[in-house]
Amino acid sequence: MHHRLIAGLTLALAATPALAQDKTLTVYAPDYFGSEWGPGPAIKEAFEAECGCTIDYQTGDLLPRLLLEGERTEADVAIGFDSTEMRKARETGLFAPHGVDTSALTLPIAWDDEVFLPFDWSYLAFVYDNEALKEVPASFEALVNAPDDLRIAIQDPRSSVSGLSLVLWAEEVFGDEAEAKWAELAPKITTVTPGWSESYGLFTEGEVDMVLSYTTSPAYHAIAEEDDTVSAAIFEEGHYMTIELAAQLKGTDDPDLAQQFMRFVTSEAFQSLIPTSNWSYPSALPEAEWPEAFRDIAMPEKAIWLSETEADALRAPAIEAWRQGLSQ
Structure with a gap:
């Protein structure tokens, strides 16, 4: 490409007041999730390539923080709830329906919850x-x-x-x-x-x-x-x-982006990362597509x-x- 064309594109982009990549999705997650050895970095890279946005992980004790912040929370999405915490998390009233078709799930049990969406299990x-x-x-x-x-x-x-x-x-x-x-x-x-x-x-x-x-x-x-x-x-x-879950916050400033992330959770791009980054069974990937070591255990x-x-x-x-x- 000629240098003048590159320069023209650069000026055009600089003049655009709001670009998709200016959008930020704030995701609350446990410490392990956002760490360099957890699944967070690879998921961040894959979703940012799809959405043209930025994921901002805020890590720590997930449910205690949400309970403390209540409706003042800045989270758009929370990921990493253990299924034993579902009742307590639901009772906060902070979460919206995830809007995802759960027929793609491959759990060994039926799952039709409208709020909490499984992303892995073991x-x-x-x-x-x-x-x-x-x-x-x-x-x-x-x-x-x-x-x-x-x-x-x-x-x-x-x-x-x-x-x-x-x-x-x-x-x-x-x-x-x-x-x-x-x-x-x-x-x-x-x-x-x-x-x-x-x-x-x-x-x-x-x-x-x-x-x-x-x-x-x-x-x-x-x-x-x-x-x-x-x-x-x-x-x-x-x-x-045990099942790990994601949920969308009712008070998100960008419900469309939060919904896009929730749909991404059950996509092949997300699910294929789970076995070798979170060392769990993926929630929406057929066993035939698991890594061989997972099929052999x-x-x-x-x-x-x-x-x-x-x-x-x-x-x-x-x-x-x-x-x-x-x-x-």
């Missing part, structure tokens, strides 16, 4: 080194009855969504016997950490034999580290399913899922059964 699981641990429990009951020298790390349900999901899982499997089962499992629980990263670090350092994580964790080791020694124990009772035959109403009702008794069982 099953909770106890992960282990398949070269070091030879007797692997094939059920939750077998884990409870395993030898007391088995070393397990879990997360605190009062501070961790994975820990909360664990106690809800135990409540669903054991019912009224949950407290007694926690008491039986207690000698094997080496440590209870505030969050997932602390306990998973103990596992990778060889300090524990098993760690509460996800069925997708082995895929990370296989792809990122070329290490196939990490596996997830699959329990015959089924596995608790063991999958439970049964999904255990609680609606937001059921999870909210079980939350307090499940935590109390865990607390009482571990204190015996």
Whole structure:
């Protein structure tokens, strides 16, 4: 292209009062999401190429911040809610219908919620080194009855969504016997950490034999580290399913742009990034299009899922059964 034509285009663009790229979408997200190793940067690049706008991630404790700000929030979209938080998030009244056709979703359960849109999911699981641990429990009951020298790390349900999901899982499997089962499992629980990263670090350092994580964790080791020694124990009772969600704020200054992002969440451009950036199953991508390592890892035959109403009702008794069982 001739230099004069470039110069002319530059002047024309400079004279344009408002361009699409001047638009900014403010997205609230957890710290992990916007970090350099999380899915945020790649999603930002892909969406900005489509919308001609800018994504401004504001990261931190997602729901507490929204509860504090209320209708004064500057967020257009919030992404990274765990499904265990749905009831509390919905009760804020801050969110608008997402307007997305959910028929494209490929979750193992039906999903028709008009406000919260899944962008990924996984099953909770106890992960282990398949070269070091030879007797692997094939059920939750077998884990409870395993030898007391088995070393397990879990997360605190009062501070961790994975820990909360664990106690809800135990409540669903054991019912009224949950407290007694926690008491039986207690000698094997080496440590209870505030969050997932602390306990998973103990596992990778060889300090524990098993760690509460996800069925997708082995895929990370296989792809990122070329290490196939990490596996997830699959329990015959089924596995608790966790889902991560996005939602549009009612008070967004640019509802059209927010809607465009919500539609983008279920697009192939977004979904194809999820497996190897967030190390989870994509919510709207057929299994045949998952990376091979994700198709190869063991999958439970049964999904255990609680609606937001059921999870909210079980939350307090499940935590109390865990607390009482571990204190015996």
